[in-house]
């Protein structure tokens with residue numbers, strides 16, 4: 084499939100490679116419109132279905148990961164259009180269907196829906212130029228793709244309230260201190276760093292990676308005891324996989340494991 088608002092590539096060397104998605108509406112600072120969201124959804128599902136892909140990286144431009152949903156496309160919507168269809172609803176949840184690890188490599192602005200998109204990824208790596216925020220309040224609206232839910236879980240209620248109620252942006256260092264991003268790297272090496280993390284992940288056992296995602300998301304979305312119970316069941320179930328046999332045997336034989344993702 085050919086895309087207009089994103090670029091897709093396969094990167095890496097090993098048996099499992101990285102699916103790289105670059106948001107590509109630079110003139111609009113990668114504002115997320117319906118076409119971009121459709122293409123992003125299609126690309127994510129294609130990489131998810133491809134057995135040769137272990138991990139997915141989503142990135143933007145130097146200036147913007149994404150400056151939010153496309154305000155020009157939203158400005159004149161009525162309630163029924165917003166509720167029943169159009170870009171506002173479609174494909175925002177697709178990323179949650181992806182069971183492979185997804186890394187957001189963020190440089191420049193990650194605002195509104197851009198920050199919400201990054202927060203739906205499993206790991207956020209930030210360039211030192213990154214700026215995160217939920218400025219919807221300045222537009223007379225509120226976040227609509229999880230910002231009021233995921234931001235407090237990521238940075239705590241106090242900072243989330245301040246950011247949400249004022250629309251202030253925070254820089255990469257502050258975002259790392261607050262727990263929103265995994266790591267800050269120099270802007271010039273952002274993509275290389277993200278691809279290096281992805282390459283590390285690509286060497287690991289696919290089923291175990293999926294189960295870690297499921298367990299962490301379970302704990303994140305429910306209570307501790309439910310999460311711990313899920314984790315125990317997943318841990319036990321991995322004793323039915325070849326990769327567990329291989330991983331533990333390789334450790335005992337002092338060699339590198341050769342995972343076959345089953």
Ligand code: DAK
Nearest residue numbers: 111112114150151152153154155171175195196218227228
């Ligand atoms: N939408 C459309 N165009 C945008 C845009 C956006 N979000 N952000 C920037 N642009 C466009 C600008 O209009 C400008 O276009 P031209 O004038 O050149 O034609 C171009 O990108 C460059 O922007 P600036 O000239 O403004 O550049 P600056 O460096 O001066 O400022 C900025 C950069 C990022 C601070 C500024 O552009 C800005 O404040 N942008 C708006 C940020 C914002 O308010 N974002 C939140 C939007 S609301 C939902 C899913 C998602 C959402 C809601 C519901 N559901 C699933 C229900 C999400 C909502 C939002 O994100």
